[in-house]
Amino acid sequence: MIRVLLAEDQHLVRGALAALLSLEKDITVVAGVADGAAAVRAAAEHRPDVVLLDIEMPVMDGITATARVREAVPTAKVLILTTFGRPGYLRRAMDAGASGFVVKDAEPERLADAVRRVHAGQIVVDPELAVASLERGRNPLTEREREVLRAAEDGATVADVARRLHLSEGTVRNHLSSAIGKTGARNRAEAARTARENGWL
Template sequence: MINVLLAEDMHMIRAALGALLRLERDIAVVAEVTRGDEIVPAALRSRPDVAVLDIDLPGIDGITASVELRERLPGCRVLILTAMGQPGQLRRAMASGIEAFLVKDAPGDRLADAIRRTARGLRVLDPELVAAAVEYGASPLTPRETTVLREAARGAPAEEIARRLHLSAGTVRNYLTGAIAKTGARNKIDAVRIAEDAGWI
């Protein structure tokens, strides 16, 4: 029997996933949580073999929670679910050592199969996301352009970014201009979107 912890903040989706998994003879849902900061305490109580985590959770996100989970309960493997399916999320998940990554609109039988494969220690990655991640490739941004664009993504104006990074506002604008050019964006907002989708920031 594969014991599963389910973390999903949307009640209807969590109930549907739980009902779907309970139809499987070899899978038991031993814990359900709605917040990222509830994952580790619930896992320590229920000792799941696989934690199925939504990537976007209140408290802390699924990827951040998975890092702590692996430290506290090394035998528990993690399968990340996402509605968005952005290549950047896949890159971040893989960098964190997550074994499996699946989009929520995958067929129901794929989830059960992914849980079984994850429990056996196999890597399970959505093939379309892998192709998109390869297509985006490595970041063309310098470390400083990355930092400035990440600050811009939080909505900070150039003057505020300059104060935080101990730079002049003109230098910050130059880094933003470089980031816009390298991402092929139309403006700063578009550069942020492209870089986030690609997992560069």
């Protein structure tokens, strides 16, 4: 039996996924949790073969959780299952150690097949997303530029961002300016929106 851990913050979706996978004779769902931090704890406790992670979850996002799960249980494979089929998410998830990336509107049999394939050691990626990722190229933003853009996303002033991140205001301005240039945006709000839409944040 392939032991699966589900991490999805929407209770109904999590329940539906568990029910669908439980119909498969060779798959059993050992636990279901609502956030990334709980997924890491549950992975350490249950030692699943495959961990299905949503990306946008409270407490800890799925990409961060992917890296933590792989540290806690190196034998576990991570399959990202998300509504947000953004090319930047794909690259970041794979860099974090995910073995697969499937969008939620895939047919149920494709999900079960993806679970089996990642368990067998294969890499599984939604074909359309793979093409889009190749077309868009790598994330152009540095980790610091992403951090500054995230901090400025809620409309915070340069001074606010500098205080939050313990940086000088000049350094924050430089990172924002660089991020605006790299995203081809007119201002930092547009840069943050573009980066978010591409999965770069």
